[in-house]
Amino acid sequence: MPELPEVTALAAFLDERLAGATIDRVQIGAVHALKTADPPYTSLVGRRVESVGRRGKFIVVITVPDSGRAGSASEGEADDGGPVAVVVHLALGGWIRVLDRLPEPTPPRGKGYVAARFGFVRDDGDEAGIELTEAGTWKRLSLHIVRRLQDVPAVAELGPEPLDDSFTLEAFRKVLNRKKQVKGLLRDQKLIAGIGNAYSDEILHAAKVSPFAIASTLGDETTARLYDAMRTVLGDAVAEDMGHPPEELKDEKRRIMRVHRRAGEACPVCGDTILEVSFADSALQYCPTCQTGGRPLADRRTSKFLK
Template sequence: MPELPEVTALAAFLDRRLAGARVESVSFGSVHALKTADPPYSALIGRTVESVARRGKFVVVDTVPTDGPAADDGAPRLAVVVHLALGGWVRLLDHLPTAASARGKGYIAARFGFVRGEGEAREETGLDLTEAGTWKRLSVHIVRAPEEVPGIAALGPEPLAEGFSLEDFRAILGHRQQIKGLLRDQKIIAGIGNAYSDEILHAAKISPFALASTLDDDTTARLYAAMREVLAEAVEHAAGLPPEELKDEKRASMRVHRRTGEPCPVCGDTILEVSFADSALQYCPTCQTGGKPLADRRTSKFLK
């Protein structure tokens, strides 16, 4: 699943490509991808993209009436809010797309066409929202304000926000919850998922099963610093990359996530894995659990 660094880079790339373009066409390959009915998706046609930004793991495309005032000047807003879920991604075309294709492996959940300029200066851009895998969870909301999307309204603080201090971070660690799960909980802190929580905990030398509420002040400070450093570094590496390169960059930059059986880049010990029903985590026993392997989340006693 794309997380904060990849969604940040994706939103910035789309903003450069689409800001100022007019929405020419919208179609859906699956009614299940579209989560709203009012306003209808056809209301987007003819509007102009004002900006593309990120909120948590969501991509938010803000539009305003063409030839009208900007949203900041009171123009009625419509936003396209996209959550790519586990298997979703974006594909750009240099022409207007046809109707969305039928559902299937790697099917196109939605297609958007954009036009900038007229006559010889006319530029066309197609944008496909694709989704691989059996479970189709990609979602598209058409709303008047991003906060109308429940997932956005419930988001916790942004971990790289300038105002998100160490004291703010301490305040959210009062939950009696394993730290791995807390870092992934979008209602507690926004944008971090399975991959970067593995990377952050490895950098901070903390077991994924440690209880958040038991972390002392020094450990909390180390975790806060690791979180900010890992995410900021990943954002920097992803910046400017086109969508088709972002996934490869993410995989290449991982130090423990999906590196089961490989040597830890810090100590050389073998990276181990704990599997769950629908996911897995990776960690270094020497760096994170005092050399002890974690059996599973129900029976492991190695919490520090």
């Protein structure tokens, strides 16, 4: 799943390409992906893209009426003159494909799954398009079209952004004051926005903290080390990802990972073998020497061998 660094870079790439362009075409390929009905998706046609940004793991496209085009709303649909946001969550298997032209009026048939397609035209006549695609069996990509970001429940519930200046060490200490495993806490979007399975592994490894440690029991020194690791890992990943086109970002994420999805490889810090704990629908990776005092964590698949 794309996390804060990839979504930040993806939003920046789209903003550079689409800001100022007018939406010329909207096609919904999967009705279940569209989670809202008011305003209707057809009302986006004729609106201008003001900006593309990010909140948590969500891509946020802000559109405004195009003052240069009379009657920018579609026929029979009122435009109150305010902004309308297109909010996309790519979920586990979603991604964005960028096109150099308007998408065809009819989505092509084939094996590719396209949840939605948007076409854009700039003032100079240049065209562009994007497709929201999703791989895998579970279709969880979501698309909201709303007048306020707070109208998307998952966005309204998001916690603070971990790289914001306002998210200080003291604010982080308050978040950690919970009897919850620190791995799960870092991934809880209601507590901290934008961190998922991959970067929580990387942060905990950099901070030398066990993923099973209880957050409220961490001492002041460990808390400060974890806070610094969070800011450094995410900040470095954002810097590494910026400027890459969407098709390269997934590979870039894999390349910079030190422990996540590297079970069986040598830890780049101490040389010990990176281990894995599997769950029903995910897995975590860690270094025993760096994070757990050399002791393997219990894994339901292998615990019987560790007694």
